[in-house]
Amino acid sequence: MNITDIIRTRYTSKAYDASRGLTDEQREQLLELLRLSPSSVNSQPWHFFAVESAEAKARILPAFGEANAAKVQNAAMVVVFTTHTEMSEEHLNTLLSQEQQDGRFNSDDAKAGQDAGRRYFVNLNSHSVEQQRNWMARQAYLSLGFLLFGAAAIGLDATPIEGFTPQLMDEILNLPALGLQSVVVAAIGHRSEQDFNARLPKSRLERGKVITLL
Numbered sequence: 001m002n003i004t005d006i007i008r009t010r011y012t013s014k015a016y017d018a019s020r021g022l023t024d025e026q027r028e029q030l031l032e033l034l035r036l037s038p039s040s041v042n043s044q045p046w047h048f049f050a051v052e053s054a055e056a057k058a059r060i061l062p063a064f065g066e067a068n069a070a071k072v073q074n075a076a077m078v079v080v081f082t083t084h085t086e087m088s089e090e091h092l093n094t095l096l097s098q099e100q101q102d103g104r105f106n107s108d109d110a111k112a113g114q115d116a117g118r119r120y121f122v123n124l125n126s127h128s129v130e131q132q133r134n135w136m137a138r139q140a141y142l143s144l145g146f147l148l149f150g151a152a153a154i155g156l157d158a159t160p161i162e163g164f165t166p167q168l169m170d171e172i173l174n175l176p177a178l179g180l181q182s183v184v185v186a187a188i189g190h191r192s193e194q195d196f197n198a199r200l201p202k203s204r205l206e207r208g209k210v211i212t213l214l
């Protein structure tokens, strides 16, 4: 499928076929897609919970209202996107070590430059706890976009979900103790016959309203 086909045919699935799970290859691709998502200054301020078992889905279910509950129960995988509650010194050092291990630096100067550049951008977005958390949430939403496109590219249906109670999700997954907080959710799987949205035409504002060519 080319990009135009993917973006025209992908849509938000409203009902899933509970009998269809993911293949090992699909699961592997989705998890790599999350791990390799881009983020500002490679900050990767996230942790993704990939929920597949019926037991784990039942555990997180109370965090969802009626409108999204069936999607969570019947989708093949539910991803809970969480971000760190703070951009810690430990995380900044972990990022730098990983970049070194992955061969990103050919000199100590290059390593120091990357560290300084990242800290500069983090600081620009850290005038308050709330500002820093918003910045981290924006990175998580990028990974959501990545996942939505990628899922469609490998023939899977998906639902981005903001319709849940973050405080409840945080409690259920014990996130505060892990230094994490939930941001957004995505369900992924195979549409069912009951998915009315599959038959509706896509609706978007006209190009001239949202894009200016200069």
Ligand SMILES: Cc1cc2nc3c(=O)[nH]c(=O)nc-3n(C[C@H](O)[C@H](O)[C@H](O)COP(=O)(O)O)c2cc1C
Residues within 6 Å of the ligand: 010, 011, 012, 013, 014, 068, 159, 160, 161, 162, 163, 164, 184, 202
């Ligand atoms: C961040 C975000 C949160 C959303 N939350 C929900 C949700 O909780 N439940 C739902 O059914 N759809 C949800 N949607 C789906 C949107 O309504 C949908 O993306 C939009 O109407 C465009 O339609 P399309 O995705 O089918 O092209 C969400 C979409 C986004 C991007």
